[in-house]
Amino acid sequence: MSDDDDLFSQEMAGVQPLASDKRVVYLRNSATGNKPETGDAAEKRDNPLTTGFLNILPCDEPLEYKHDGVQQGVLDKLRQGKYPLEASLNLLRKPVEQCRQELFAFFCQAQAENLRTLLIIHGRGRNDQSHANIVRSYVAKWLKQLDDVQAFSVAIQKDGGAGACYVALKKTAQAKQENWERHAKRSR
Template sequence: MKSSSDDNDDLLFFQEMADVQKIADLNQVVYLKNRPKVPRTIAAEHAAPENILTTGLLEIIECAQPLEYKQPGVQQGVLDKLRQGKYPLQASLNLIHKPVESCRQEVFAFFLQAQAHNLRTLLIIHGRGRHDESHANIVRSYLAKWLKQLDEVQAFSVAIAKDGGAGACYVALKKSAEAKQENWERHAKHSR
Protein backbone atom coordinates (compact mmCIF):
# COMPACT_ATOMS: atom_id res chain seq x y z
CA MET A 1 0.00 0.00 0.00
CA LYS A 2 1.14 3.47 -0.81
CA SER A 3 1.32 6.06 1.90
CA SER A 4 0.45 9.71 1.43
CA SER A 5 4.15 10.62 1.47
CA ASP A 6 4.69 8.23 -1.48
CA ASP A 7 1.85 9.94 -3.35
CA ASN A 8 3.38 13.34 -2.63
CA ASP A 9 6.76 12.12 -3.88
CA ASP A 10 5.16 10.81 -7.08
CA LEU A 11 3.32 14.09 -7.60
CA LEU A 12 6.51 16.11 -7.10
CA PHE A 13 8.40 13.81 -9.44
CA PHE A 14 5.83 14.17 -12.24
CA GLN A 15 5.71 17.94 -11.79
CA GLU A 16 9.49 18.15 -12.15
CA MET A 17 9.46 15.88 -15.18
CA ALA A 18 6.54 17.63 -16.96
CA ASP A 19 8.66 19.52 -19.52
CA VAL A 20 11.16 16.69 -20.17
CA GLN A 21 11.09 15.30 -23.68
CA LYS A 22 12.12 11.86 -24.85
CA ILE A 23 15.56 11.66 -26.43
CA ALA A 24 15.51 10.60 -30.06
CA ASP A 25 16.63 7.07 -30.94
CA LEU A 26 20.37 6.55 -30.58
CA ASN A 27 20.57 4.65 -33.87
CA GLN A 28 21.20 7.75 -35.89
CA VAL A 29 24.27 8.64 -37.89
CA VAL A 30 26.13 11.77 -36.93
CA TYR A 31 28.22 13.43 -39.63
CA LEU A 32 31.08 15.51 -38.39
CA LYS A 33 32.38 18.48 -40.30
CA ASN A 34 35.56 17.83 -42.22
CA ARG A 35 38.72 19.23 -40.70
CA PRO A 36 40.21 22.09 -42.65
CA LYS A 37 42.87 20.81 -45.00
CA VAL A 38 46.41 21.61 -43.94
CA PRO A 39 48.78 22.48 -46.75
CA ARG A 40 50.91 19.44 -47.61
CA THR A 41 54.21 21.17 -46.78
CA ILE A 42 53.11 22.01 -43.23
CA ALA A 43 51.67 18.53 -42.69
CA ALA A 44 54.91 16.91 -43.88
CA GLU A 45 56.94 18.92 -41.36
CA HIS A 46 54.83 17.69 -38.43
CA ALA A 47 54.42 14.07 -39.54
CA ALA A 48 56.43 11.42 -37.76
CA PRO A 49 59.33 10.16 -39.86
CA GLU A 50 58.89 6.83 -41.57
CA ASN A 51 60.43 3.91 -39.69
CA ILE A 52 63.55 2.94 -41.65
CA LEU A 53 64.31 -0.20 -39.63
CA THR A 54 63.81 -3.37 -41.65
CA THR A 55 62.83 -6.90 -40.63
CA GLY A 56 63.81 -8.69 -43.85
CA LEU A 57 66.73 -11.09 -44.15
CA LEU A 58 68.37 -11.63 -40.77
CA GLU A 59 71.85 -12.90 -40.03
CA ILE A 60 71.50 -14.54 -36.62
CA ILE A 61 74.33 -13.68 -34.27
CA GLU A 62 75.50 -16.61 -32.15
CA CYS A 63 74.67 -16.30 -28.45
CA ALA A 64 78.36 -16.61 -27.55
CA GLN A 65 79.34 -13.67 -29.79
CA PRO A 66 79.09 -10.35 -27.92
CA LEU A 67 77.34 -7.43 -29.62
CA GLU A 68 79.87 -4.84 -30.65
CA TYR A 69 80.11 -2.27 -33.43
CA LYS A 70 81.64 1.11 -34.15
CA GLN A 71 81.24 3.29 -37.20
CA PRO A 72 84.32 3.95 -39.32
CA GLY A 73 86.14 6.98 -37.93
CA VAL A 74 85.04 6.39 -34.33
CA GLN A 75 88.03 5.99 -32.02
CA GLN A 76 88.60 2.62 -30.40
CA GLY A 77 88.72 4.38 -27.02
CA VAL A 78 85.06 5.36 -27.40
CA LEU A 79 84.08 1.71 -27.91
CA ASP A 80 86.32 0.60 -25.03
CA LYS A 81 84.77 3.11 -22.61
CA LEU A 82 81.30 2.15 -23.81
CA ARG A 83 82.02 -1.57 -23.28
CA GLN A 84 83.27 -0.82 -19.75
CA GLY A 85 80.11 1.12 -18.88
CA LYS A 86 82.01 4.36 -18.25
CA TYR A 87 79.51 6.65 -19.95
CA PRO A 88 76.52 7.74 -17.83
CA LEU A 89 73.28 6.18 -19.09
CA GLN A 90 70.62 8.72 -20.00
CA ALA A 91 67.71 6.45 -20.98
CA SER A 92 66.83 2.78 -21.32
CA LEU A 93 64.39 0.61 -23.27
CA ASN A 94 63.19 -2.88 -22.29
CA LEU A 95 62.35 -5.24 -25.18
CA ILE A 96 62.13 -8.50 -23.21
CA HIS A 97 59.32 -10.85 -24.36
CA LYS A 98 58.02 -8.42 -26.99
CA PRO A 99 57.24 -9.43 -30.59
CA VAL A 100 59.83 -8.46 -33.21
CA GLU A 101 57.54 -5.93 -34.94
CA SER A 102 56.76 -4.27 -31.61
CA CYS A 103 60.51 -4.13 -30.87
CA ARG A 104 61.15 -2.52 -34.27
CA GLN A 105 58.57 0.19 -33.60
CA GLU A 106 59.78 0.82 -30.05
CA VAL A 107 63.45 1.02 -31.00
CA PHE A 108 62.71 3.59 -33.71
CA ALA A 109 60.48 5.68 -31.41
CA PHE A 110 63.10 5.44 -28.64
CA PHE A 111 65.79 6.61 -31.04
CA LEU A 112 63.66 9.60 -32.15
CA GLN A 113 63.02 10.60 -28.53
CA ALA A 114 66.71 10.31 -27.70
CA GLN A 115 67.55 12.56 -30.63
CA ALA A 116 64.87 15.09 -29.64
CA HIS A 117 66.34 15.30 -26.12
CA ASN A 118 70.00 15.31 -27.27
CA LEU A 119 70.77 12.08 -25.40
CA ARG A 120 74.09 10.39 -26.08
CA THR A 121 74.23 7.09 -24.15
CA LEU A 122 71.37 4.59 -24.08
CA LEU A 123 70.77 1.12 -22.69
CA ILE A 124 68.59 -1.35 -24.59
CA ILE A 125 67.61 -4.53 -22.75
CA HIS A 126 66.88 -7.33 -25.22
CA GLY A 127 67.10 -10.43 -23.03
CA ARG A 128 69.39 -13.41 -23.22
CA GLY A 129 68.57 -16.67 -24.97
CA ARG A 130 70.05 -20.08 -24.23
CA HIS A 131 70.35 -21.04 -27.88
CA ASP A 132 70.84 -19.20 -31.18
CA GLU A 133 67.21 -19.69 -32.35
CA SER A 134 65.65 -18.39 -29.09
CA HIS A 135 63.34 -15.38 -29.28
CA ALA A 136 65.69 -13.24 -27.16
CA ASN A 137 68.58 -13.96 -29.53
CA ILE A 138 66.43 -13.22 -32.59
CA VAL A 139 65.52 -9.81 -31.07
CA ARG A 140 69.21 -9.29 -30.18
CA SER A 141 70.26 -10.06 -33.77
CA TYR A 142 67.61 -7.70 -35.18
CA LEU A 143 68.71 -5.01 -32.72
CA ALA A 144 72.29 -5.25 -34.01
CA LYS A 145 70.96 -4.94 -37.57
CA TRP A 146 68.69 -1.98 -36.72
CA LEU A 147 71.35 -0.03 -34.83
CA LYS A 148 73.64 -0.26 -37.86
CA GLN A 149 70.82 1.19 -40.01
CA LEU A 150 70.67 4.35 -37.88
CA ASP A 151 73.29 6.88 -39.01
CA GLU A 152 73.32 8.62 -35.64
CA VAL A 153 74.54 5.47 -33.83
CA GLN A 154 78.30 5.81 -33.32
CA ALA A 155 78.82 2.52 -31.54
CA PHE A 156 77.15 -0.18 -29.50
CA SER A 157 78.46 -2.82 -27.15
CA VAL A 158 77.33 -5.53 -24.75
CA ALA A 159 76.53 -4.11 -21.29
CA ILE A 160 78.43 -4.86 -18.11
CA ALA A 161 76.83 -7.29 -15.62
CA LYS A 162 75.21 -4.65 -13.39
CA ASP A 163 73.32 -3.22 -16.40
CA GLY A 164 72.17 -6.55 -17.85
CA GLY A 165 75.32 -8.19 -19.19
CA ALA A 166 74.78 -10.25 -22.35
CA GLY A 167 71.05 -9.47 -22.16
CA ALA A 168 71.54 -5.75 -22.83
CA CYS A 169 73.63 -3.37 -24.89
CA TYR A 170 74.91 0.16 -24.61
CA VAL A 171 74.36 2.52 -27.53
CA ALA A 172 76.42 5.68 -28.13
CA LEU A 173 74.83 8.34 -30.32
CA LYS A 174 76.56 11.15 -32.21
CA LYS A 175 76.35 14.65 -30.81
CA SER A 176 73.53 16.72 -32.21
CA ALA A 177 74.36 19.86 -34.19
CA GLU A 178 73.22 21.98 -31.21
CA ALA A 179 75.46 20.07 -28.80
CA LYS A 180 78.44 20.44 -31.15
CA GLN A 181 77.82 24.18 -31.41
CA GLU A 182 77.47 24.52 -27.63
CA ASN A 183 80.68 22.54 -27.11
CA TRP A 184 82.52 24.67 -29.66
CA GLU A 185 81.34 27.90 -27.98
CA ARG A 186 82.32 26.65 -24.54
CA HIS A 187 85.83 25.74 -25.67
CA ALA A 188 86.21 28.88 -27.80
CA LYS A 189 85.60 31.05 -24.72
CA HIS A 190 88.33 29.25 -22.79
CA SER A 191 90.88 29.56 -25.58
CA ARG A 192 90.72 33.36 -25.72
Protein backbone atom coordinates (compact mmCIF):
# COMPACT_ATOMS: atom_id res chain seq x y z
CA MET A 1 0.00 0.00 0.00
CA SER A 2 2.92 2.38 0.47
CA ASP A 3 3.47 2.39 -3.32
CA ASP A 4 -0.13 3.52 -3.74
CA ASP A 5 0.33 6.21 -1.10
CA ASP A 6 3.52 7.45 -2.78
CA LEU A 7 1.83 7.49 -6.19
CA PHE A 8 -1.15 9.35 -4.76
CA SER A 9 1.11 11.92 -3.06
CA GLN A 10 3.00 12.50 -6.31
CA GLU A 11 -0.18 13.01 -8.28
CA MET A 12 -1.66 15.36 -5.68
CA ALA A 13 1.51 17.45 -5.22
CA GLY A 14 0.31 20.56 -7.09
CA VAL A 15 -3.36 20.39 -6.16
CA GLN A 16 -4.86 23.29 -4.20
CA PRO A 17 -8.02 22.83 -2.10
CA LEU A 18 -11.17 24.54 -3.37
CA ALA A 19 -12.17 27.79 -1.73
CA SER A 20 -14.80 27.27 0.92
CA ASP A 21 -17.10 30.09 -0.18
CA LYS A 22 -20.37 28.98 1.35
CA ARG A 23 -22.33 31.98 0.16
CA VAL A 24 -25.31 30.76 -1.82
CA VAL A 25 -26.79 33.03 -4.42
CA TYR A 26 -29.53 31.92 -6.78
CA LEU A 27 -30.47 34.48 -9.37
CA ARG A 28 -32.97 34.03 -12.15
CA ASN A 29 -31.79 34.56 -15.71
CA SER A 30 -32.49 38.05 -16.88
CA ALA A 31 -34.79 38.18 -19.89
CA THR A 32 -33.77 41.77 -20.58
CA GLY A 33 -30.09 40.89 -20.90
CA ASN A 34 -28.94 43.31 -18.18
CA LYS A 35 -25.70 42.26 -16.64
CA PRO A 36 -25.48 42.41 -12.85
CA GLU A 37 -23.00 44.76 -11.29
CA THR A 38 -19.64 43.21 -10.75
CA GLY A 39 -17.91 43.40 -7.42
CA ASP A 40 -15.94 46.44 -8.62
CA ALA A 41 -19.09 48.31 -9.65
CA ALA A 42 -20.75 47.49 -6.33
CA GLU A 43 -17.69 48.77 -4.48
CA LYS A 44 -17.87 52.07 -6.40
CA ARG A 45 -21.16 52.76 -4.67
CA ASP A 46 -20.62 53.79 -1.10
CA ASN A 47 -21.73 51.12 1.31
CA PRO A 48 -24.23 52.88 3.60
CA LEU A 49 -24.44 49.97 6.04
CA THR A 50 -22.92 50.86 9.40
CA THR A 51 -21.44 48.67 12.11
CA GLY A 52 -21.68 51.24 14.89
CA PHE A 53 -24.03 51.12 17.86
CA LEU A 54 -26.33 48.09 17.83
CA ASN A 55 -29.46 47.30 19.80
CA ILE A 56 -29.26 43.53 20.13
CA LEU A 57 -32.64 41.98 19.44
CA PRO A 58 -33.80 39.28 21.84
CA CYS A 59 -33.78 35.79 20.29
CA ASP A 60 -37.51 35.37 20.81
CA GLU A 61 -38.37 38.64 19.01
CA PRO A 62 -39.15 37.93 15.34
CA LEU A 63 -37.60 40.13 12.67
CA GLU A 64 -40.25 42.27 11.04
CA TYR A 65 -40.34 45.66 9.40
CA LYS A 66 -42.63 47.55 7.05
CA HIS A 67 -41.68 50.86 5.43
CA ASP A 68 -44.17 53.71 5.74
CA GLY A 69 -46.80 53.49 3.01
CA VAL A 70 -46.50 49.72 2.53
CA GLN A 71 -49.80 47.91 3.03
CA GLN A 72 -50.16 45.42 5.88
CA GLY A 73 -51.24 42.77 3.34
CA VAL A 74 -47.81 42.91 1.71
CA LEU A 75 -46.14 42.18 5.04
CA ASP A 76 -48.65 39.41 5.79
CA LYS A 77 -48.03 37.69 2.44
CA LEU A 78 -44.28 38.08 2.91
CA ARG A 79 -44.48 36.54 6.39
CA GLN A 80 -46.44 33.57 5.00
CA GLY A 81 -43.89 32.98 2.24
CA LYS A 82 -46.39 33.59 -0.56
CA TYR A 83 -44.03 35.59 -2.77
CA PRO A 84 -41.71 33.51 -4.99
CA LEU A 85 -38.07 33.78 -3.91
CA GLU A 86 -35.77 35.05 -6.61
CA ALA A 87 -32.41 34.96 -4.81
CA SER A 88 -30.86 33.98 -1.49
CA LEU A 89 -27.75 34.87 0.50
CA ASN A 90 -26.14 32.71 3.17
CA LEU A 91 -24.36 34.62 5.95
CA LEU A 92 -23.89 31.72 8.37
CA ARG A 93 -20.68 31.68 10.43
CA LYS A 94 -19.15 34.76 8.82
CA PRO A 95 -17.60 37.80 10.51
CA VAL A 96 -19.82 40.87 10.81
CA GLU A 97 -17.73 42.98 8.42
CA GLN A 98 -17.81 40.27 5.75
CA CYS A 99 -21.60 39.97 6.22
CA ARG A 100 -21.92 43.74 5.78
CA GLN A 101 -19.96 43.72 2.53
CA GLU A 102 -21.70 40.62 1.12
CA LEU A 103 -25.16 41.94 1.98
CA PHE A 104 -24.51 45.24 0.22
CA ALA A 105 -23.03 43.52 -2.86
CA PHE A 106 -25.99 41.10 -2.92
CA PHE A 107 -28.42 44.02 -2.65
CA CYS A 108 -26.71 45.86 -5.54
CA GLN A 109 -26.80 42.73 -7.68
CA ALA A 110 -30.48 42.15 -6.88
CA GLN A 111 -31.27 45.72 -7.90
CA ALA A 112 -29.36 45.29 -11.16
CA GLU A 113 -31.36 42.12 -11.89
CA ASN A 114 -34.69 43.79 -10.96
CA LEU A 115 -35.39 41.20 -8.27
CA ARG A 116 -38.21 41.78 -5.78
CA THR A 117 -38.13 38.98 -3.18
CA LEU A 118 -34.96 37.80 -1.46
CA LEU A 119 -34.07 35.32 1.28
CA ILE A 120 -31.24 36.13 3.69
CA ILE A 121 -30.02 33.27 5.87
CA HIS A 122 -28.37 34.77 8.95
CA GLY A 123 -28.75 32.02 11.54
CA ARG A 124 -30.08 32.32 15.04
CA GLY A 125 -28.38 31.96 18.35
CA ARG A 126 -29.45 30.19 21.49
CA ASN A 127 -28.79 33.26 23.61
CA ASP A 128 -28.88 37.01 22.98
CA GLN A 129 -25.07 37.44 22.96
CA SER A 130 -24.31 34.62 20.48
CA HIS A 131 -22.60 35.49 17.19
CA ALA A 132 -25.60 34.39 15.09
CA ASN A 133 -27.92 36.70 17.04
CA ILE A 134 -25.46 39.59 16.63
CA VAL A 135 -25.46 39.04 12.84
CA ARG A 136 -29.26 38.72 12.92
CA SER A 137 -29.53 42.04 14.77
CA TYR A 138 -27.17 43.72 12.31
CA VAL A 139 -29.15 42.36 9.34
CA ALA A 140 -32.31 43.93 10.79
CA LYS A 141 -30.47 47.24 11.25
CA TRP A 142 -28.88 47.15 7.78
CA LEU A 143 -32.08 46.33 5.93
CA LYS A 144 -33.73 49.39 7.50
CA GLN A 145 -30.82 51.51 6.21
CA LEU A 146 -31.43 50.49 2.57
CA ASP A 147 -33.97 52.79 0.91
CA ASP A 148 -35.29 50.21 -1.57
CA VAL A 149 -36.31 47.70 1.11
CA GLN A 150 -40.10 47.79 1.42
CA ALA A 151 -40.43 45.17 4.12
CA PHE A 152 -38.78 42.18 5.73
CA SER A 153 -40.07 39.37 7.87
CA VAL A 154 -38.97 36.13 9.48
CA ALA A 155 -39.04 33.18 7.04
CA ILE A 156 -41.36 30.21 7.30
CA GLN A 157 -39.89 26.99 8.70
CA LYS A 158 -39.12 25.34 5.34
CA ASP A 159 -36.98 28.35 4.31
CA GLY A 160 -35.04 28.65 7.56
CA GLY A 161 -37.51 29.81 10.18
CA ALA A 162 -36.06 32.21 12.76
CA GLY A 163 -32.62 31.80 11.16
CA ALA A 164 -33.65 33.53 7.92
CA CYS A 165 -35.73 36.42 6.70
CA TYR A 166 -37.62 37.37 3.56
CA VAL A 167 -36.93 40.78 2.04
CA ALA A 168 -39.29 42.63 -0.32
CA LEU A 169 -37.67 45.26 -2.52
CA LYS A 170 -39.33 48.19 -4.28
CA LYS A 171 -39.96 47.96 -7.99
CA THR A 172 -37.39 49.67 -10.14
CA ALA A 173 -38.50 52.42 -12.52
CA GLN A 174 -38.00 50.01 -15.42
CA ALA A 175 -40.19 47.35 -13.77
CA LYS A 176 -42.89 49.96 -13.05
CA GLN A 177 -42.84 51.02 -16.70
CA GLU A 178 -43.07 47.42 -17.94
CA ASN A 179 -45.94 46.72 -15.54
CA TRP A 180 -47.76 49.85 -16.66
CA GLU A 181 -47.34 48.92 -20.33
CA ARG A 182 -48.54 45.37 -19.72
CA HIS A 183 -51.68 46.50 -17.91
CA ALA A 184 -52.34 49.45 -20.25
CA LYS A 185 -52.53 47.03 -23.21
CA ARG A 186 -55.15 44.97 -21.37
CA SER A 187 -57.42 47.93 -20.71
CA ARG A 188 -57.66 48.95 -24.40
